[in-house]
Amino acid sequence: MTSKPVDDSASKQNTDHDPLQGRKLRIGIISPYSFETPGGVQFHIRDFAQELISRGHAVEVLAPGRRTTDMPLWVHTTGSSFSIPYNGSVAHLSYFGVAGMLARKWVRQGHFDLVHLHEPEVPSLSHKPLVMGFEPCPYVATFHAAFDTYPLALRICQSYLRSYLANVRAAICVSDSALDTARRYLRPSTPMSIIPNGINVQYFASATINPDWLGYQDHPTIGFLGRMGEERKGFDVFIKACSLVLQRYPHARFLCVGDGEAEGRKIIAAIEPAMMDHVEFLGRISDEDKARFYRSLSVYVAPQLGGESFGIVLAEAMAAGCPVVASDLKAFTDISKDGRAASLFRTGEYVDCAHAVEAILDDSARSHELSTEGMCAAFDYDWSSVADQILQVYADVLTGWRLRQPLSAQRHGFHNVAENV
Numbered sequence: 001m002t003s004k005p006v007d008d009s010a011s012k013q014n015t016d017h018d019p020l021q022g023r024k025l026r027i028g029i030i031s032p033y034s035f036e037t038p039g040g041v042q043f044h045i046r047d048f049a050q051e052l053i054s055r056g057h058a059v060e061v062l063a064p065g066r067r068t069t070d071m072p073l074w075v076h077t078t079g080s081s082f083s084i085p086y087n088g089s090v091a092h093l094s095y096f097g098v099a100g101m102l103a104r105k106w107v108r109q110g111h112f113d114l115v116h117l118h119e120p121e122v123p124s125l126s127h128k129p130l131v132m133g134f135e136p137c138p139y140v141a142t143f144h145a146a147f148d149t150y151p152l153a154l155r156i157c158q159s160y161l162r163s164y165l166a167n168v169r170a171a172i173c174v175s176d177s178a179l180d181t182a183r184r185y186l187r188p189s190t191p192m193s194i195i196p197n198g199i200n201v202q203y204f205a206s207a208t209i210n211p212d213w214l215g216y217q218d219h220p221t222i223g224f225l226g227r228m229g230e231e232r233k234g235f236d237v238f239i240k241a242c243s244l245v246l247q248r249y250p251h252a253r254f255l256c257v258g259d260g261e262a263e264g265r266k267i268i269a270a271i272e273p274a275m276m277d278h279v280e281f282l283g284r285i286s287d288e289d290k291a292r293f294y295r296s297l298s299v300y301v302a303p304q305l306g307g308e309s310f311g312i313v314l315a316e317a318m319a320a321g322c323p324v325v326a327s328d329l330k331a332f333t334d335i336s337k338d339g340r341a342a343s344l345f346r347t348g349e350y351v352d353c354a355h356a357v358e359a360i361l362d363d364s365a366r367s368h369e370l371s372t373e374g375m376c377a378a379f380d381y382d383w384s385s386v387a388d389q390i391l392q393v394y395a396d397v398l399t400g401w402r403l404r405q406p407l408s409a410q411r412h413g414f415h416n417v418a419e420n421v
Ligand SMILES: Nc1nc2c(ncn2[C@@H]2O[C@H](COP(=O)(O)OP(=O)(O)O[C@H]3O[C@H](CO)[C@@H](O)[C@H](O)[C@@H]3O)[C@@H](O)[C@H]2O)c(=O)[nH]1
Pocket: 038, 039, 040, 041, 043, 044, 144, 145, 146, 174, 197, 225, 226, 227, 257, 258, 259, 283, 284, 285, 286, 287, 288, 290, 307, 308, 309, 310, 311, 312, 313, 316
């Protein structure tokens, strides 16, 4: 799946040239979620900010929660957050008290050319500048969420959100599923583009193998990565499938990365206690180890049950050349190029999942084919092209913004960069 404009008014995608023609921007990015816990949106914002900085743009990020020592200096935090269950996950947000005032002050003092809001429909920081009717520069929004069942709370708030999101000048949706979400809140006239999440392909492709995690012939290693305690991540499907694989491959090892070991153990105890001796919990690992993990596995399994807007984990594993077995969710089917770049099984069907894993372990040619196809497909998601596509949206928005300014402001060079785009 590559970037594509959703309608005629959507921005043109062009990766052949610098969309900003050499201009450097001051960009503010607001995350709805705390950076204290790992998550797809936070990783996306962090890596995109790094890509922009490497291209010479000035970037500041505002997020809920507290600062931790591993956060880059350009990440600013509100100092506190609260947790709520959201789309099958637990989200750490800032909304009440001084959050709105902080967000407004941060936008005003940042003197940004453009502010990029992530998931502005979520009651958190990225929603605040819109609610306050405060628009010193244009707002672009990225929609990440995909819902299997649309939450009642969001349905109730739909018309309220529609009125506040009217100030979004362009929307970016990470997939078709995220576009369905965005369409509920945005006016049809808002330009919307589908631009996927990004990864650094080279980082994964060149990671060194970890001999401890390396699978070989009759001793394969099969991996899971994600929050094990969240039902939608499908850890139970993984465990049940693994117990079948173990019957064919008694020396197989099952390596599990991510938060939620305690919940993971409870799930195993409840459904397949015999698997306890064969599952190894590696906990939350560094990004470097994550790349080495994917590089070393015989097979990576993505058994998610729903609520996945994109599936960044598939793209990561594919970039590392790891054969992937994934549930046939819409977003995963798109990334897998309809099953050519990853082997798909019916969502939730652990027997199918086990068969798909065994088909790869049984046949080295199949394993090699998936590895090669996956690596090729992963290039669609490399930051080099994903960032170009986002910058093209910025360029279009800034041009439109400049045209909206009174002639006197244009003449005096206000919104300096927009003027030159
Ligand atoms: N280093 C490290 N990274 C981790 C770990 N656990 C998870 N991650 C990383 O965290 C990111 C998100 O992983 P998921 O658990 O799969 O996604 P999510 O937070 O539910 O993300 C949602 O948004 C993404 C971005 O739009 C979507 O891609 C995804 O499908 C989902 O909708 C991925 O880059 C994944 O590698 C860990 O222990 N260590």
